[in-house]
């Protein structure tokens with residue numbers, strides 16, 4: 441199973457019970473300040489008929505308190521497509537909010553900070569794709585969802601880290617262009633006979649992990665199970681025990697319950713999963729995503745108070761970008 445979007449019951453609980461979920465992470469003296477924002481966000485969500493969709497990299501004070509749905513990019517896209525709320529607050533990065541808008545254009549989609557970008561999305565433009573097509577005529581283009589709507593609009597289909605192999609193979613072509621993440625492309629190529637032409641984009645968080653990191657954590661923590669996101673370099677993936685999307689990693693921990701584990705991915709992911717499994721030892725040589733960290737409780741509160749920042753997509757681009765995302769969703 442590669443996605444685990446679960447409605448978070450936390451946001452339906454009274455504040456003391458919500459605190460019980462995060463008390464091992466948030467000291468009691470900090471709680472009153474957070475509780476003020478959390479209480480107000482819960483009230484505003486009811487008033488606006490809004491849902492908060494939170495990515496697995498959001499901090500525990502968001503992830504375990506005000507989120508209605510949590511998950512990886514694919515799961516958040518699915519939930520955005522089917523929600524009947526009037527307003528979607530995307531606690532994640534801009535491409536996730538754009539994808540939500542593409543899939544459910546009648547809803548108001550808000551992002552609490554417009555600057556919450558992504559190094560992968562910033563690494564490629566629509567003009568770059570047109571150039572790739574000229575160089576490789578007839579070769580289908582698979583774009584990672586970590587791209588702008590303009591880039592999606594130039595693509596045949598999208599993929600996420602949860603379904604990359606399935607999408608690449610499902611096209612039935614001997615060669616595909618897969619962009620912009622070079623490492624996701626190379627890690628996918630290692631699992632398939634389809635020839636993959638990659639781009640040189642990297643995730644600024646995952647590119648920093650090294651194979652030496654894996655060896656040294658194994659040496660200092662005997663018996664540790666190493667999980668890594670497929671945006672990590674291939675030599676890191678070669679040394680780890682399991683690779684998968686953020687949801688797949690959480691799912692692995694839930695099912696396998698490794699006594700000692702490290703997640704080579706963004707820091708908050710370990711914080712969130714560790715709160716769910718207090719009996720497991722999490723080693724945390726993580727890297728922070730500065731874009732994900734732009735989203736905070738006060739900014740979510742402000743987004744709901746002021747109904748900003750609204751995410752819109754040019755209608756002509758939206759039609760073509762939606763086709764690429766919906767084609768991916770149809771793969772199941």
Ligand code: 13P
Nearest residue numbers: 512513514600601685686
């Ligand atoms: P997931 O789709 O695995 O959640 O990954 C999104 C992302 O931005 C990872 O860096």
Ligand code: SF4
Nearest residue numbers: 558559643644645729
């Ligand atoms: Fe983008 Fe990497 Fe941040 Fe994910 S972790 S949003 S891929 S910069």
